[in-house]
Amino acid sequence: MRSWDDNKNMIKVHNLIKSYQSGAGELVVLKNIGFSVRRGEFLAITGRSGSGKSTLLYQLGLLDFPNSGKIFIDGLETSTLSGQERTAMRLLELGYIFQDYALLPSLSALENVMIPLLMQGMSPKDAKIKAMRALDRVGLGDKLVNLPSQLSGGQQQRVSIARAIGHDPKIIFADEPTANLDSETSKVVLDAFLDLHRQGQTIVMVTHEPEYAAVADRVITLSDGVIHTVEERRAGL
Amino acid sequence: MRASFMDSINLKDDRARLIGHNGTTRHSWFRELKTSLRVGFFLALRDLRRANIWTTILIIFVMFITFLNLVVIGGILVGLIEGSVVAINTRYSGDLIVSPLRNKTYIENSQDLVKFARGMPWVTALTTRYIQGAKIEANYKTKLRETDITDSAGSLVAGIDPIAEDGVTGISHKLIEGEYLNADDFDKILIGADLLFKYTPIDTPSFRTLEHVGAGTKVRLIVNGTTREVTIKGVLKSKVGEVDQRIFMIDTQLRQLIGRSDYNVDEIAMRLKAGTDPILVKRILTEAGFARVAKLQTSEEAQPKFLNDIKLTFELLGNVIGTIGLAVASITIFIVIFVNAITRRKFIGIMKGIGITATAIQFSYILQAMFYGILGIGLGSAFVFGFLQPFIAAHPINFPFSDGILVATLGGTLWRVGLLLGATIIAGYIPARIVVRQNTLDAILGR
Numbered sequence: 001m002r003s004w005d006d007n008k009n010m011i012k013v014h015n016l017i018k019s020y021q022s023g024a025g026e027l028v029v030l031k032n033i034g035f036s037v038r039r040g041e042f043l044a045i046t047g048r049s050g051s052g053k054s055t056l057l058y059q060l061g062l063l064d065f066p067n068s069g070k071i072f073i074d075g076l077e078t079s080t081l082s083g084q085e086r087t088a089m090r091l092l093e094l095g096y097i098f099q100d101y102a103l104l105p106s107l108s109a110l111e112n113v114m115i116p117l118l119m120q121g122m123s124p125k126d127a128k129i130k131a132m133r134a135l136d137r138v139g140l141g142d143k144l145v146n147l148p149s150q151l152s153g154g155q156q157q158r159v160s161i162a163r164a165i166g167h168d169p170k171i172i173f174a175d176e177p178t179a180n181l182d183s184e185t186s187k188v189v190l191d192a193f194l195d196l197h198r199q200g201q202t203i204v205m206v207t208h209e210p211e212y213a214a215v216a217d218r219v220i221t222l223s224d225g226v227i228h229t230v231e232e233r234r235a236g237l
Numbered sequence: 238m239r240a241s242f243m244d245s246i247n248l249k250d251d252r253a254r255l256i257g258h259n260g261t262t263r264h265s266w267f268r269e270l271k272t273s274l275r276v277g278f279f280l281a282l283r284d285l286r287r288a289n290i291w292t293t294i295l296i297i298f299v300m301f302i303t304f305l306n307l308v309v310i311g312g313i314l315v316g317l318i319e320g321s322v323v324a325i326n327t328r329y330s331g332d333l334i335v336s337p338l339r340n341k342t343y344i345e346n347s348q349d350l351v352k353f354a355r356g357m358p359w360v361t362a363l364t365t366r367y368i369q370g371a372k373i374e375a376n377y378k379t380k381l382r383e384t385d386i387t388d389s390a391g392s393l394v395a396g397i398d399p400i401a402e403d404g405v406t407g408i409s410h411k412l413i414e415g416e417y418l419n420a421d422d423f424d425k426i427l428i429g430a431d432l433l434f435k436y437t438p439i440d441t442p443s444f445r446t447l448e449h450v451g452a453g454t455k456v457r458l459i460v461n462g463t464t465r466e467v468t469i470k471g472v473l474k475s476k477v478g479e480v481d482q483r484i485f486m487i488d489t490q491l492r493q494l495i496g497r498s499d500y501n502v503d504e505i506a507m508r509l510k511a512g513t514d515p516i517l518v519k520r521i522l523t524e525a526g527f528a529r530v531a532k533l534q535t536s537e538e539a540q541p542k543f544l545n546d547i548k549l550t551f552e553l554l555g556n557v558i559g560t561i562g563l564a565v566a567s568i569t570i571f572i573v574i575f576v577n578a579i580t581r582r583k584f585i586g587i588m589k590g591i592g593i594t595a596t597a598i599q600f601s602y603i604l605q606a607m608f609y610g611i612l613g614i615g616l617g618s619a620f621v622f623g624f625l626q627p628f629i630a631a632h633p634i635n636f637p638f639s640d641g642i643l644v645a646t647l648g649g650t651l652w653r654v655g656l657l658l659g660a661t662i663i664a665g666y667i668p669a670r671i672v673v674r675q676n677t678l679d680a681i682l683g684r
Contacts, residue, residue, distance in 0.1 A: 063590055063678045084594070091592020102587040102681070104280075106287045111279075116591050118279055121272045147287075163591065 009072075010171055010202045011037035011060060016069035018055055029055045031225040033069070037171075037204060042197040044216035045206045051222040053206045054175055060204060061096055061173040062086045074170055091119055095164030097174040101156040103148040109135060109159045110144040113166045120167060134166040135159070138192050154185030161192050165201070172196065174205040178212055190215055269594070276593060277600025284601065285608055292573075293609075299569050300613020300661070301620070306562030307653045308621055311555020312645045313634065318548040320639035321476070326536040328475040331362075331405045331506035332515045334539050335522075335531045343501040345530040351505060353525055359513040362404035367396035367488055368503035369495050373432065374457040375447040390432050390445045394460055394484040395504075396491025405508045408473060408480060415452025415471030423490050424467045426458065429481035430474035458484065460494045476639050505531075563657060567664040570606050575668030578602060585672055586680025595673040599666060606665025610658050618654075621645055 018030040029052045037043050047053045058064040059071060062078055071078045074093065081089065090096070103112050113131035118124065135141055138158040148156050157177060164172050174193070178186035194215060197203055205216065213219045214233060221229040285293070326332065337344050344350065347365065354360050371394040374387045399418040403409045408427075409417035413436070418427055430436035434446040450456065454469050467486070475481055509515060515535040522533050578585065588598055626643045633640030672680075 058678055061590075063681070087589065087592055087594055089592075090590065094592075096590055098587070098590075098681070102584075102590070104584050104587065106284050107280075111283060115276065115279070115588070115593060118276050119272060119593050119597060121268065124279075 008038060009036040010039045010041070010074055011204070012070075012072040013060070014070045014072075016056075016059060016066050016071065018052075018059060018064070018066045029225050030059070030066070033225075033227060035220060035227060035230070037202060040197075040200045040202055041218065042193070042203045042216045043205070044213035044219045045204065045222060046208060046210065046213040046219055047222035047228070049208065052225040053208070053222050056222065057173055057175050057204065057206045060171075061094060062090055063096075091116055092167070093170045095167070095169035095172040097157070097160050097164050097172065097177050099176040099179045101148070101153070101160045101180075103156055103159055103163075105148050108145050108147055109140060109151065109155075109162075112148070112159055113163045116163065116167050131162070131166055134162040137165070137195075138162045139188075152185070153181050154188055157181060157185070157189050158192060161189070161196075165196060171202045171204060174203065176206055176208065178207065178209070186212065270596065273594050273597035274600050276597040277604055280588075280597070280601035281604035281608065285605055296570070296573055296609045297612045297616070299566055300609050300657070301616045303562050303566035304614050304617030304653075304657060305621065307559040307657060308617065308645050308650055309625065309643065310558045310562075311552060312621075312643045312649075313629075313641060314551035314555045315548055315644045316629070316634075316642040317636055317639055318544055318551060319644045320633060320636070320641045321544055322537075322540055322548075323642070324475065324477045324639060325479070325540060328406045328408060328411065328477045329479045329506070330534075330536045330539045331364075332509040332513070332536055333507040333518055333522075334534050334536065335505040335507075335527075336534070337503060338530070338532055341530075343503050344505065345501060347501045347505065347531075350522070350527050350531060351502075353527070354505070354507055354522070357518065357521065359509045359518055360507050361510050362401070362508040364397065364401040364405040364506050365488070365502040366402070366504040366506070367491050367495070367497065369394050369396075369460055369491065371484060372459040373428070373447065373484060374459065375450045375454065377457060388447055390447050392429075392432055392482060392484050394426075394458065394486060394491060396488035397485055398488055402485075405506050406480075408475060408485075411473050411475040411480070412471045413474045415469065417471055418485065418487060420487060422470060422487055424465065425470040425486070426456075426467045427471045427473050427485040428456075428469050429483050430472055431478070431481040432484070433472060436472070436474060458486075458494075460491070461496065463494050465494065476637075559653070563660050566657070567660040570609065570661055570664035571668055573609075574602050574606055574665050575671070577605075578668050578672040582672055582675065582680050583683055586675075586677050586682075589673070589677040590681055595670075598673050599669045602669035603662055603665045606661045607658065610661035614654050614657060618650070621650075 013036065014034050016030055016033040017028065019026050019028040021027075033056065045053045045056060055064070059066045060073075062073075062081075066079070073089070076089070078086070078089070103109075104115070107115065110128065110131050113134050114124075114127045117127035117130055122130070132141070132144065135144060138161050140155060140158050140162065143151060143155060143159075148159070151159065157180075161177075164174075177193075178189055181189060190212060193203055193205065203216075205213075207213050217233060219229075219231045219233060220227055221231070335344060335350065351363065351365060354363055370391070372389055372391050374389040376388040397418075399409075399420055399422075403417065412427075413430060415427075418425060428450075432446055433450055434440060434448040435451070437446055440446055447456070450469065452469055452471055455466055456469060458465050458467050473480055473485070507518070509518060515537075519533050519535055522528065527533060585598055589595065621643070622645070626645055629641070629643040633642055635641075678684075
């Protein structure tokens, strides 16, 4: 049974704390963070280097474990999930776009997108059709057989987006998706995000560039592990 | 308000949406495994297809060599003895050999047994032998003084029907000098190479050999107190002690020399139809009462026990050498997979990050290792059974005491194949597991 609030929010973060042990002692990176992300919202998380924005994304994307606090994804409290369940959740409900594209070098663009679909138990034929469709959506319908090494940075990032959206995830997490791209290519990638957003996709994007954050519905700015500002926006590139 | 939000969540229901990927039911566990295997295969196939061809060839070559090490070394060691076992059968005992009982000097009522055996449909050839202790002297004409010690050697002389003997043992093909005996070759003998110094350079007080003797040499044969000068017609070398340490002459002459008036013989060797179980023939002879007058033995039973002991020892030695090879191959595979997995640690992290299960990733490495193993084993099997074994059978390895063959039985080979594949799977699984178990985020970020 879900509350009205729960149905409205795709992500709910409550009292999130994350710290690391360093030579100088305990380094608290996220300090009692709390916020929510609405269904279909495009949220940008920004801040200076070391502000904790990537760490926050890793917690939201279930790639890391917080020290304390709770993260609810579509109503499911994630801290109680086992390792296998977290993997299953990443596979079924989340899409992740990494800063350095994170494509598997021995797989073609098509195969990179197919892999999570196959893991979901889809037949190779269905996975192929779905992966082709996803690549087509990001404008790479003609690069199916290319290996990542045969693609430009922007193309690789678009393959990464296709992989993230191929299985229709509930949320897409993007970690500095334009960091390694020139401004022209960055625009293409952001257009792809906006296009997804228009189709109702929930997106959480980390970026340190304010002009790219500006395309989001809302921008959370982190500073020293706490939420410094929250800005509601409705702008586009 | 926030507390009520959290309290309102029905975790149990929400968690159910992950069923099928978390192994909560037997059915989903099986499906998960099937999917992981399929994804593992998908990844392995692509990794192999795009791997460096020379690295792939090298690993397959290592597996090929390991397979040969496992099968061939042991096979040849066992084959040395097996060669001896086969030689005893083909050149001396036949499939069945009959000899006197322990307390008798000859086989009583030999002719009844011979007649009965010849009437059996399974017996294709049969030879009888008269055996007597003998001394052979050479170079006696060049002796300077009467007190000089004669160049002599002790042996057994076998009186044979040359045609019947050749029909069972084919010893006419084992002459290294001279010619084979004819049925009317009186005062002519064949001598085993072990009695001649030039072939067996041993000269000890307990084992004497004759010097400067070969085909055409006249020697003195002393049997049962009678001395007769005979000519060596041929020299035999069969690598079977019972042949190479004997002297052969025609049976009629030996009977005269030893003064045997009956036809009781000392050895009967039989060759059976191919595929006949010698135990069956032995049982029939036993049931006919011949076991009371003679010792009936199959070729296998007549083998000296030490041969079997050596065979077991060599088998053990081959297994030890093979095990070392297996360990080396396992370590090689382990290192290759480990280096491969470590260099791809980031990508393994990414795969886990996008939801690929650890099982699927491990399967991909296991399947790659299996690919190397299966290909190495396949090539090794083709080499061993398609070339090496037939080649060695046609050109046996020339050892002093046997013609070595390669023994590679189907059962033994399958066992080794299983062992090698098992080791390969483990060597592929362990490094993959080590890397897969690392923290996903650390792997992605290269920490």
